[in-house]
Amino acid sequence: MALTRGASVQARAQAPPSGAAAPREAARPWPEIDNPAAWLVAAVLVLMPAIANGFFLIEIFATTLILGTIALSLMFLAGYGGMVSLMQLTIAGFAGYMCAVLGVSGNTSLSLGWPWWLATPAALALATLFGTLGGALAVRTAGIYTIMITLAIGAAFYYFTNQNWAIFNGHTGINNVATPQVWGVDWGSDLPFYYLVLGIAALCYFAVEYVSRAPFGLVLQGIRDNPRRMAALGFNVNAHRIAAYAFAALIAALGGVLQVWNYKQISPGSVGVERCIDILIIAIVGGIGRPVGAFIGAFIFVILRTFTLDFLIRIGLDGNRFRLLIGLVFLAIVFWSSDGIIGLWERWRQRVQGAVGRQTGSRGHG
Numbered sequence: 228m229a230l231t232r233g234a235s236v237q238a239r240a241q242a243p244p245s246g247a248a249a250p251r252e253a254a255r256p257w258p259e260i261d262n263p264a265a266w267l268v269a270a271v272l273v274l275m276p277a278i279a280n281g282f283f284l285i286e287i288f289a290t291t292l293i294l295g296t297i298a299l300s301l302m303f304l305a306g307y308g309g310m311v312s313l314m315q316l317t318i319a320g321f322a323g324y325m326c327a328v329l330g331v332s333g334n335t336s337l338s339l340g341w342p343w344w345l346a347t348p349a350a351l352a353l354a355t356l357f358g359t360l361g362g363a364l365a366v367r368t369a370g371i372y373t374i375m376i377t378l379a380i381g382a383a384f385y386y387f388t389n390q391n392w393a394i395f396n397g398h399t400g401i402n403n404v405a406t407p408q409v410w411g412v413d414w415g416s417d418l419p420f421y422y423l424v425l426g427i428a429a430l431c432y433f434a435v436e437y438v439s440r441a442p443f444g445l446v447l448q449g450i451r452d453n454p455r456r457m458a459a460l461g462f463n464v465n466a467h468r469i470a471a472y473a474f475a476a477l478i479a480a481l482g483g484v485l486q487v488w489n490y491k492q493i494s495p496g497s498v499g500v501e502r503c504i505d506i507l508i509i510a511i512v513g514g515i516g517r518p519v520g521a522f523i524g525a526f527i528f529v530i531l532r533t534f535t536l537d538f539l540i541r542i543g544l545d546g547n548r549f550r551l552l553i554g555l556v557f558l559a560i561v562f563w564s565s566d567g568i569i570g571l572w573e574r575w576r577q578r579v580q581g582a583v584g585r586q587t588g589s590r591g592h593g
Contacts, residue, residue: 272425281417285489289421291529292428293489295522296482298509300475302521303435305510307444308471309451311374314361316506317381318476319483320498322354324388324395326404326484327493333403337396343407351480358476359469366468381503389495400494404487415488424485428522431478435518438474447471508557514569523568531556 271278275288297319304310330346332338341349361380365373388395395401406415414423438444447467450457454464487493496502505528513524531553539552560567 322483323487325350354480362472514567
């Protein structure tokens with residue numbers, strides 16, 4: 228059955244079911260060119276190499292964009308499809324491993340030595356297929372069972388990479404992974420790599436924004452709100468969900484390739500279960516209902532992860548407790564707003580607009 232029907236069926240899919248709220252995302256214009264804050268952030272990101280040194284450029288902002296891209300794939304599934312997947316970092320790690328195995332690395336006995344323009348697309352395709360197959364298993368479940376099966380896939384992949392030496396080199400991992408060199412430019416150096424990461428993150432962001440407003444995205448949101456009614460309208464619910472997993476897997480795979488190029492190595496520690504949970508925390512802290520929330524949450528997470536350790540040591544506490552502090556920040560944000568930072572921002576803006584409206588009204592009345 229086709230993923231989309233005729234115009235009349237699409238119109239019915241866009242209409243909210245009785246007793247259900249219409250998707251909030253469909254009401255927003257695209258692109259949001261009338262938002263000055265968005266233009267300001269874009270300008271700052273483009274000019275960042277002139278402001279920040281190499282450490283902040285790569286370890287803070289490039290890492291934020293990479294983790295935000297991976298979290299964006301989770302946000303797409305959970306926010307638009309109602310499917311919380313904990314295997315998105317696993318997909319990213321799979322792409323990174325395939326990039327290292329198929330491409331060039333310091334482990335010449337393991338890596339096949341393919342050029343980057345062949346190894347990278349192959350790694351992306353294999354990771355997308357891996358995520359699609361995992362999604363095909365996950366769509367047969369719902370709620371907590373979806374979370375558990377995707378977490379089980381992540382745990383299984385971690386233990387497999389940790390114990391397999393023939394392909395993944397066991398717990399040692401694969402080191403000195405080569406980065407592309409195109410037209411004499413080493414894309415592993417700070418400036419080209421930052422702009423490469425920024426470009427791919429922007430591409431993934433706008434792709435998610437576009438898909439969420441396309442017929443496929445609107446149908447997916449209808450399935451999120453009321454799958455039975457969408458099935459009654461003639462839509463193949465599982466096919467749409469599997470397609471959503473495939474799209475999200477491609478985004479996560481792009482983030483995984485960038486991650487292995489950034490660190491130039493990959494090991495089982497990169498795909499551990501706690502790392503999978505980190506991606507969920509990033510998405511929820513930023514706001515799982517909006518694509519930009521993934522990058523906001525990633526920035527907060529990277530700042531805490533980078534500077535909390537030194538802060539705890541300076542005040543005489545165990546540096547290993549930085550994850551406890553991250554957890555406390557996570558709980559505080561979720562307690563005040565289920566929509567994360569985006570929800571807090573929207574609530575504050577509404578209060579300011581309400582106060583300004585009341586003040587204007589009182590002046591007009593007077």
